[in-house]
Amino acid sequence: MARWEPGARERLVLAAVDLFTEQGYDATTVAQIAERAGVTKSTFFRHFSDKRELLVAGQETLSRLLADGIAAAPDDATPLQAVAAGLARASEEMGPMNRELGPRMKAAVAANAELQERDALKQVGLAVAMTEALAARGVPEATAHLAAELGVLAFKRGYSAWSEADSETAGDLAPYALAALDDLRAASASLG
Incomplete structure (x- = not known):
């Protein structure tokens, strides 16, 4: 997992939306979103304060x-x-x-x-x-x-x-x- 790979924010949004659809919003964790997007949890938190913020990205x-x-x-x-x-x-x-x-x-x-x-x-x-x-x-x-x-x-x-x-x-x-x-x-x- 490259630490500064470009497009992390976009990948996080896509990963989150897919996971929310697959397993539900409540069952989806930040760790799962980060893993699906190929980034660390700390990278997630550099872009978003919590998983709710993914919806209003942009x-x-x-x-x-x-x-x-x-x-x-x-x-x-x-x-x-x-x-x-x-x-x-x-x-x-x-x-x-x-x-x-x-x-x-x-x-x-x-x-x-x-x-x-x-x-x-x-x-x-x-x-x-x-x-x-x-x-x-x-x-x-x-x-x-x-x-x-x-x-x-x-x-x-x-x-x-x-x-x-x-x-x-x-x-x-x-x-x-x-x-x-x-x-x-x-x-x-x-x-x-």
Whole structure:
């Protein structure tokens, strides 16, 4: 086991999700995760404070990317156009490992109430980041919050569709997330 082998963080996340799915979250230990990932327990703790933190791995980066995309949207962009810019920016950073992780993470979360709670908190954190980015653009609070919530839902729906698509034709995440946002925009217009 190489002490500084690259990709340890990613391997830890994949190992944990697989073990959570195979044997359950509660039955999985940090030692098992580290062993499956080919690292030591001390390497695990350099990356994560505990096994719960594996679920929110990358949340800060994702929040920042969404907010950066919103901030970089043209000045005349509507709130949902700014959200679309945030979704596109965050999607640029999603690669094959993110796509592969989707169905595995979904199964692990579905099987455990604690992971469902962590996932819900992650969604709240993403919404807060987008709401704050929209507010910084001068969008009124209620509008910013609603647009951010639609953005989170669009990202979640787009990510799910992307991760379940055929690997040969899936392409990038952005078209899936933006199509989900368009669907939600149309659905919200029909609310009356």
